[in-house]
Amino acid sequence: MTEEYAAQVRGRPVPKDRVDALLETVPARDRETRPDALARAERQRRRWATQVVVIDELAQRACAQRSPRGAGLYPSAAPPRGATSHDGAAPEIRPNTTLPAERDVADLGSIVAVALAHSPAARTLLEQLERDQQIPEEAAYDYYDRNRDRFLTPAELTRGADPFHESSDLLPYAQVREGILLELRRAAGRRAFFDWLDRARADVVYAPGYEHPGDPSHPDHEHRH
Incomplete structure (x- = not known):
């Protein structure tokens, strides 16, 4: 009998229809014609x-563990209509067209970038992890x-000053400190986030x-970003 799940996370199935639903929202970028x-x-x-989809599922679980009563699970976006708690049917991931303009995610790789664009739970977890960092x-x-x-100050930029020369004027540290800490x-x-994902995916079994x-392990594998 063919499994009705795409993967299992700690024994809990992730239904294939969640994968199919995502495929319907993300158009194919390959334009192959040969069968x-x-x-x-x-x-x-x-x-x-x-x-x-697996990243979304793992992120939902991580958010539930960090907020057992479900408080603050979706600060970036409200849960999809009809979504239930983590203990019930999993909320569907959904597109978020504002994310790429707000934060450059290209360096995260295509899978993680798309997960962040479609999964409120993944965005929430990333934001929580950022807030947790003590610099x-x-x-x-x-x-x-x-x-x-x-x-460099605007005047120094205009004259093409050497930023590493002792006489070059810099913006005061106090003025740029908050931006540096944020970065x-x-x-x-x-x-x-990547450390968490590496650990969390170790428990996933794929159909x-x-x-x-x-x-x-499969013959037509590829790894692209």
Whole structure:
């Protein structure tokens, strides 16, 4: 009997229809015409979509663990209409067209970037992890000192000053400190997100045909970003 799930997370099935629903919202970027090439592209697209759905499922669980009563699970976006708690049917992931304009996610890789664009739980978890990061004052000032070219005054930029020359005027550290802390906190939060995801995915078991698109155990694997 063919399994009706795309993956299992700690024994709990992730239904195939969640993968199908995502595939309907994200158009194919492959334009193959030959039947064999088209079939391969669709297999890879299904595996890719499975990863996005699994990240959403894992993020829902992580958010529920961090907020047992469900408080604050979706600060970036309200849950989809008809969504229930984590203990019931899983809320569907949904598009969020504002995310790419608000935050550059291209460096996170296509799977994680799309998960953040479609999953309120994944966005929430990333935001929570960013807020959790404690950046020492010494690290912020060291960043300021090592990246002087980013903090030249407008007049110095106009005249093309050497940012590392002792006489060059920089914006005061106190003026740029909050922006530096925000940037360092965001970078640390992303690292924490990937660390969490690596650990969380260790418990996932995939149904045949739904493996990671870069899994070398299947013959047409590929790993692209």
